[in-house]
Structure formats: C-alpha cells, structure tokens
Amino acid sequence: MTVAYACGKVILFGEHAVVYGQPAVAVPITQVQAQATVEDAEPGEGITIIAEDLRRTYKLEEAPPDDPLRVTILNTFRRLRLSPKLDLTISITSTIPIARGLGSGAAVSTAIVRALAKHFDKYLASRAVSELVYETEKIYHGTPSGIDNTVIAFEKPIYFIKGSKAEIFWVGRPFLLAVADTGVQSPTKEVVEDVRRGWERERERYERLFEGIGKLAEKGRRAIERGEWEEIGRLMDENHSLLREMSVSSPELDGLVEAARQGGALGAKLSGAGRGGNMIALVTKETCGRVEMMLRMAGAKDVIVTEVR
C-alpha cells in the first residue's frame, strides 16, 4: 500500500488578474491536506476509485471521460508509461474544504499523481506533477491560470505569471494568516466566466483593474521578501478593494474582511475566486485570538490560523 499527500493553498495577491497575464502570489497551507492511497487489487478487478468524503466508489472504466479523478489517473499512467489495464484500488480523502478557494481539486489530483508515481517506484519532478495536475484543473476551472497546481506541486511560496516559469521566493519574516470560511461554495469556473463577461463589456475598466492588481502582487512579493508586515497588510486591503470593483466579493466576504480589520488584522482580503469561499487576514501572535473571535462572531464557519514561512 502506498500513501501520498498534498497541501492546500491560498492566493495572497492577484487572483483573476492572473488569468489575464498579471503576476500573482500564492502560498501553501499545510494544516489541511489531501491524501491518496494506492493498493494492488485482485487480478481482473481493474481500477476502483474510492472517494471517501463523497461516499462514492466506482470503477474507472465506468466513469465519464471528464471525471477529474479518471483524467488524473489515465494521464499519470501515460506519463509514467504504465498500462491502463492495471488492477488497483485508489482511495482519496481530504481535509481541504471543496470549492472554497483552498485548492482542494488540485490537491486531490496532486496526491493521486504522487501516490501512483511512488507505488510504481517512478520519479516525477514537481514541475511534471504540476503539468499533469494542470490538465485536470482545466476540467474544474475551464481556463485555469495554473497557479493552483504550481503552488501545490512545489509546496513553496510562488510568484506566478501564466505561461512563464513560476518563481519560488523566500519569506523574509514568517507571518501568520487567519483563513476564514464564509461557508458559501463558489465554483471558480462560474466566477471566472463572469469576470470574462465583465471584461468583454468594459475592457478598459477591467484592464485597469487587472494592471492595478498586478502591481500590488509585485509589491506584495517584495514586501514578503523584506518581511514588511504593515506593507503586506496595506497591499492586501488595496487588493480587496480592486476585487470588489470587479464584483467578485460578496456581503459575506466583505463582512468577514471588516470584522478582521476591526479585530486588529494588519490587512484582509478575499482569496481565490470570490463570491464565497475564504478570506484571509494578516495577523500577529498578539492579534490572532481577537481576530479569530471577531471572524467567528461575524459568521465565519471555520477559521484556520497558519504560519507562512
């Protein structure tokens, strides 16, 4: 039996604008993770997929061609030059909430790719894992920028521009993030399509917003490298305002952002596609308890405090 894991992620700066070629910054979140287990099955059994959290067990050959797990498994077989006629049981569990901007889809795919490579004693570099997961991301997201698969496969803070090699960078001074869940599921694909419609209607305004966000991501990376917490917080606030102008926030997200700021956070913004999902707040050891309390009072369904290093 072989087990492999993958972490979650949050986008610190640049969501949506990254789809239009602007830079973005994302970091791994290790408190939550996806796990994949691969076991040899009886001869002739074929491939059985057990999605434990969804309480679903099914045969790979019976799954529709666009089933994300099927696509991940078959692409990995192809990459590793394995026969798709193997007899295996592949089980998946995850503590990453689904459709909340924490990269659950990419993490599940990453865990599967890693578990299969390990099971068959094959080496896959992080970049190869990321490329395989990107293929599955297209099913979830339509036109993904590639940021989720990259940060999760590399498990390091990344500065990402679509179509270029992601840059891993160093955190000058580790910092704490409170990640709060609105409890509202938000399918990334729909929000990304809405932004595209907005951009088609009002190109100039949207392109100004994208460029503004890109500049914040650039400054954000520098502030993280220098360990300038106040500056990181200020840039997060500014990024949230621009995302609001792009209509991807929601009353729930704005409520949590406001609550975090009142609790003493240095900055706060939505993270990921928006309209629901998670928001993030920059906190310190001193403010984290109070911010968490304020977030829960304002309706957060869950709050994770994580250190970015």
Ligand code: PMV
């Ligand atoms: O997967 P999420 O919800 O964190 O959002 C992805 C971020 C977007 O920029 C909105 C889309 C993309 O492909 O980068």
